[in-house]
Amino acid sequence: xxxxxxxxxxxxxxxxxxxxxxxxxxxxxxxxxxxxxxxxxxxxxxxxxxxxxxxxxxxxxxxxxxxxxxxxxxxxxxxxxxxxxxxxxxxxxxxxxxxxxxxxxxxxxxxxxxxxxxxxxxxxxxxxxxxxxxxxxxxxxxxxxxxxxxxxxxxxxxxxxxxxxxxxxxxxxxxxxxxxxxxxxxxxxxxxxxxxxxxxxxxxxxxxxxxxxxxxxxxxxxxxxxxxxxxxxxxxxxxxxxxxxxxxxxxxxxx
Numbered sequence: 001x002x003x004x005x006x007x008x009x010x011x012x013x014x015x016x017x018x019x020x021x022x023x024x025x026x027x028x029x030x031x032x033x034x035x036x037x038x039x040x041x042x043x044x045x046x047x048x049x050x051x052x053x054x055x056x057x058x059x060x061x062x063x064x065x066x067x068x069x070x071x072x073x074x075x076x077x078x079x080x081x082x083x084x085x086x087x088x089x090x091x092x093x094x095x096x097x098x099x100x101x102x103x104x105x106x107x108x109x110x111x112x113x114x115x116x117x118x119x120x121x122x123x124x125x126x127x128x129x130x131x132x133x134x135x136x137x138x139x140x141x142x143x144x145x146x147x148x149x150x151x152x153x154x155x156x157x158x159x160x161x162x163x164x165x166x167x168x169x170x171x172x173x174x175x176x177x178x179x180x181x182x183x184x185x186x187x188x189x190x191x192x193x194x195x196x197x198x199x200x201x202x203x204x205x206x207x208x209x210x211x212x213x214x215x216x217x218x219x220x221x222x223x224x225x226x227x228x229x230x231x232x233x234x235x236x237x238x239x240x241x242x243x244x245x246x247x248x249x250x251x252x253x254x255x
Contacts, residue, residue: 004029010038020106020165032108037068066172067101067109067180075117077181078138080174083131084147088160091145099143100129101173107165109173116140140177144170 007017007027015038017026026034085095089105091112096102099112100119114129121138131141144166149158177183 003031007035010042013042015041018107028106030108033068067176071111072180073115073117075120076122077140077183078121079183080140080142080177081132083143084162085143085145086150087145087148089145095145098129098131099141101142102145103166103169104145105163105166107169142173
């Protein structure tokens with residue numbers, strides 16, 4: 001049985017696998033984050049149907065559709081900083097070293113090498129995700145794999161433009177992380193920080209400002225390759241889809 005057959009059976013059972021693949025139903029042959037999460041959920045459901053022969057065990061944490069529970073260890077986190085890699089559509093080994101989570105072109109979520117708890121607000125530990133200059137402690141780094149060779153002005157998306165699948169998956173990942181770590185939506189939990197020609201906007205703006213998080217705009221992206229209608233920081237924020245169960249404040253934050 002290959003990956004597509006497994007995904008097809010999971011889809012038949014009613015599990016959400018995303019919108020990638022020829023039929024836009026998540027059946028794409030890539031056993032990524034959503035397929036893994038659905039498989040774990042299916043196994044958990046199967047185990048729950050097995051007659052118990054001993055005392056009931058404590059309830060286990062549920063699996064989040066967008067981000068597997070095992071990828072979200074206990075930690076105290078204050079914010080999520082969203083980047084794009086300024087690379088290709090697949091996460092490279094270097095990408096995985098600098099971000100906690102990455103979203104590839106088909107909307108699949110990939111786990112980075114640094115565990116989220118290494119960036120705990122109590123103090124970054126060896127091997128932490130170094131994604132934003134002077135603002136890594138207490139920050140989760142999420143990056144979209146895209147925008148290699150992008151130019152800010154005049155705007156050019158480069159050889160690997162951001163895809164609609166990535167942009168649509170992003171709010172689901174953010175919502176899962178906000179819920180897991182209790183990050184409130186109305187206190188600027190996220191900042192989108194693009195990189196043009198290898199320079200990180202977050203690094204420029206956050207330089208020397210570890211306590212100066214409020215100085216970073218919620219969205220410093222001025223153009224989105226995924227949608228030609230989004231121009232300017234406020235419009236880019238407004239274009240971010242809202243996952244079910246979340247609402248948008250007047251400033252565009254997810255809450």
